[in-house]
Amino acid sequence: MxxxxxxxxxxxxxxxxxxxxxxxxxxxxxxxxxxxxxxxxxxxxxxxxxxxxxxxxxxxxxxxxxxxxxxxxxxxxxxxxxxxxxxxxxxxxxxxxxxxxxxxxxxxxxxxxxxxxxxxxxxxxxxxxxxxxxxxxxxxxxxxxxxxxxxxxxxxxxxxxxxxxSSDVHWITNVMGDVYPHEFDHLLLQLPAYPKDGNIPLAFNQLLRSPDPIVADAAARAWCGWEDRIATLNGPVVPSRRSEDPRLRLGFARLVTHYFGNFAFQRxxxxxxxxxxxxxxxxxxxxxxxxxxxxxxxxxxxxxxxxxxxxxxxxxxxxxxxxxxxxxxxxxxxxxxxx
The missing domain is CATH 3.40.50.1820 (Alpha/Beta hydrolase fold, catalytic domain)
Incomplete structure (x- = not known):
């Protein structure tokens, strides 16, 4: 066909x-x-x-x-x-x-x-x-x-x-975690416990909402680092401009995990x-x-x-x-x- x-x-x-x-x-x-x-x-x-x-x-x-x-x-x-x-x-x-x-x-x-x-x-x-x-x-x-x-x-x-x-969000986290296991395990180190429902972005969003700027920034660095890994097909990870700017990476990570963790707020x-x-x-x-x-x-x-x-x-x-x-x-x- x-x-x-x-x-x-x-x-x-x-x-x-x-x-x-x-x-x-x-x-x-x-x-x-x-x-x-x-x-x-x-x-x-x-x-x-x-x-x-x-x-x-x-x-x-x-x-x-x-x-x-x-x-x-x-x-x-x-x-x-x-x-x-x-x-x-x-x-x-x-x-x-x-x-x-x-x-x-x-x-x-x-x-x-x-x-x-x-x-x-x-x-x-x-x-x-x-x-x-x-x-x-x-x-x-x-x-x-x-x-x-x-x-x-x-x-x-x-x-x-x-x-x-939901399947697409699972892909960019869990499935790609099998492709980049070292970087994925590093991402998961930020979570106190692996979420029972497997919803990694939603768990990250809770950290990113923390009133403690150290906790929020650590989560933002980790999430943006994972995004940069996915965007770099081979060789050393190329950091994006937003990953190097504290305000940009926090805002970006909060919004991405807000939408990904809720599967775009739609069926x-x-x-x-x-x-x-x-x-x-x-x-x-x-x-x-x-x-x-x-x-x-x-x-x-x-x-x-x-x-x-x-x-x-x-x-x-x-x-x-x-x-x-x-x-x-x-x-x-x-x-x-x-x-």
């Missing part, structure tokens, strides 16, 4: 990639407008507009949870053809309160809350429909948003696709059981074959449930956006801007 037949999706041909130093992505420019949107329940969401004020509307959903909408995300969009809304999700970046400062940032902070923020931002900027662009946790949020608000979305472009189900079939609601939305999914942060089957299952979908697999890349992943994303966004 062919992949095309078994997943009922289009598997696109490999595009021509830049050669000899050609530019892969767009030069990162500056936003033309910024602001803060109060949510009415204790949060203030930072947003910015980038590109052309009359361009094709798009919204960026960053990963993490808790990574923030850094300038990095602007490189994928042609600033002459897109009007891009970027925002820091609750508890991170320039949104307040920040989980790196205050555990109150975890209150009123669920997937449903983030979806309400998306709709409020769409209305704030008088957008009827927008393209949803997201990666990693942002793909979970994007799909969750889509099945609840399908009429708000023109297209979905999602990469490093994950679903944040395991919240996405896969509702794909009929978004079957009409043109969808592009991209995964690295070497992405060990989540099973590739997650993206495959989503593709199986959709009709107007393209699933591409980059054979030699992992969870982050390498050159080929970046080139493919820019190519599909360019194509959609021209339609």
């Amino acid at each position: 062919s992949l095309l037949h078994s997943c009922r999706c289009k598997v696109a041909r490999r595009p021509r990639l830049p050669q000899g130093g050609e530019k892969v992505a767009y030069e990162i420019g500056h936003p033309y407008d910024t602001g803060v949107m109060p949510t009415g329940d204790g949060h203030h969401i930072y947003w910015e507009l980038y590109g052309h004020p009359q361009g094709k509307p798009a919204v960026v959903l960053h990963g993490g949870p808790g990574s923030g909408a850094t300038p990095y995300w602007r490189q994928f969009f042609d600033p002459g053809r897109y009007r891009v809304v970027l925002f820091d999700q609750r508890g991170c970046g320039r949104s307040l309160p920040n989980a790196g400062d205050d555990v109150s940032a975890l209150e009123n902070n669920t997937t449903a809350d983030l979806i309400r923020d998306l709709e409020a931002l769409r209305r704030l900027h008088s957008i009827k429909q927008w393209l949803v662009f997201g990666a990693s946790w942002g793909s979970t949020l994007g799909l969750s948003y889509a099945v609840r608000q399908p009429h708000s979305i023109s297209e979905l472009v999602l990469w490093a696709v994950v679903l944040t189900r 395991d079939d919240a996405i896969t059981g509702s794909l009929d609601r978004i079957a009409h939305i043109p969808t592009f999914l991209l995964r690295g074959r070497l992405d060990v942060a989540n099973p590739l089957r997650a993206a495959y299952e989503v593709a199986q449930g959709l009709s107007d979908v393209t699933l591409e697999i980059v054979e030699n890349e992992g969870h982050g956006a390498g050159e080929e992943t970046t080139a493919r994303l820019v190519a599909v966004l360019d194509k959609l801007a021209s339609e």
Whole structure:
């Protein structure tokens, strides 16, 4: 049985990639407008507009949870053809309160809350429909948003696709613990006792909420070290910028374990059981074959449930956006801007 037949999706041909130093992505420019949107329940969401004020509307959903909408995300969009809304999700970046400062940032902070923020931002900027662009946790949020608000979305472009189900959380902890046993055992040293339900992120979240800054920081260091291990496919672990910053690593670790430990605050079939609601939305999914942060089957299952979908697999890349992943994303966004 062919992949095309078994997943009922289009598997696109490999595009021509830049050669000899050609530019892969767009030069990162500056936003033309910024602001803060109060949510009415204790949060203030930072947003910015980038590109052309009359361009094709798009919204960026960053990963993490808790990574923030850094300038990095602007490189994928042609600033002459897109009007891009970027925002820091609750508890991170320039949104307040920040989980790196205050555990109150975890209150009123669920997937449903983030979806309400998306709709409020769409209305704030008088957008009827927008393209949803997201990666990693942002793909979970994007799909969750889509099945609840399908009429708000023109297209979905999602990469490093994950679903944040209980089985996916088990994968990134327990299953990967069999791949990296030394680092996994070091992670578990932070826990007073192995959780009976096996929910390691939730147990870590309790430590990360500790009023003792030494306890909280030790847990943050351990969790971010594990994330860095998963992100480094081979060789010595490459620490991320957030791992070296006390405030960033604490906020990131609090938000990730908050969402992972509660399985994105939704049923395991919240996405896969509702794909009929978004079957009409043109969808592009991209995964690295070497992405060990989540099973590739997650993206495959989503593709199986959709009709107007393209699933591409980059054979030699992992969870982050390498050159080929970046080139493919820019190519599909360019194509959609021209339609």
